Amino acid sequence: MRKKQLIIITITTLLFMSFISVVAFAKIKADSAPDFVLKSTSGKNVRLSELKGRIVMLNFWATWCGPCAEEIPHLNELHESLDPYDFELLGINLDEDQSKAIHLANKLEVNFPVLFDTEKDVSKSFDIKAMPTTIIIDRAGKIRHVNRGFKKGYIEKYHRQIQALRKEG
Numbered sequence: 001m002r003k004k005q006l007i008i009i010t011i012t013t014l015l016f017m018s019f020i021s022v023v024a025f026a027k028i029k030a031d032s033a034p035d036f037v038l039k040s041t042s043g044k045n046v047r048l049s050e051l052k053g054r055i056v057m058l059n060f061w062a063t064w065c066g067p068c069a070e071e072i073p074h075l076n077e078l079h080e081s082l083d084p085y086d087f088e089l090l091g092i093n094l095d096e097d098q099s100k101a102i103h104l105a106n107k108l109e110v111n112f113p114v115l116f117d118t119e120k121d122v123s124k125s126f127d128i129k130a131m132p133t134t135i136i137i138d139r140a141g142k143i144r145h146v147n148r149g150f151k152k153g154y155i156e157k158y159h160r161q162i163q164a165l166r167k168e169g
Contacts, residue, residue, distance in 0.1 A: 033137045034125040038115035055165050056137040057089045060128045063100045068132045071150040072108045078155055079112045092117050138165050
């Protein structure tokens with residue numbers, strides 16, 4: 001009898017924790033993206049709120065992250081394939097040493113703006129817990145998709161997510 005109660009309590013607890021996680025994740029996705037200003041490799045400041053009206057993809061990465069380096073060439077292709085009129089891809093690097101990020105970005109021939117979050121304030125405001133993390137923000141400035149990690153097929157998934165947002169108008 002006692003074993004049965006323990007199993008029921010365990011299952012109930014797991015279901016409750018799963019529900020809490022889903023609700024928390026849904027809340028993150030429904031929120032407005034926190035505004036930020038970060039310096040880019042060109043030396044210019046980029047403010048997220050100035051991109052309102054466009055679909056924005058934020059890709060959080062670091063030089064020590066193998067999957068990040070693997071993903072960047074695919075992001076280059078995605079960036080080239082989409083109309084810059086209504087889409088912006090921003091790479092947000094979390095390295096403390098900007099020179100490492102610049103070196104890797106040059107080596108991988110990154111064709112989209114790279115911004116520096118050396119203090120990690122922006123990554124904290126977006127609750128970045130894994131890298132790479134790619135966030136897609138709609139034209140109204142709402143977080144619509146959060147993609148953690150990188151696997152084969154993710155670029156196609158990003159493309160579908162962006163195209164769906166384009167159809168919304």
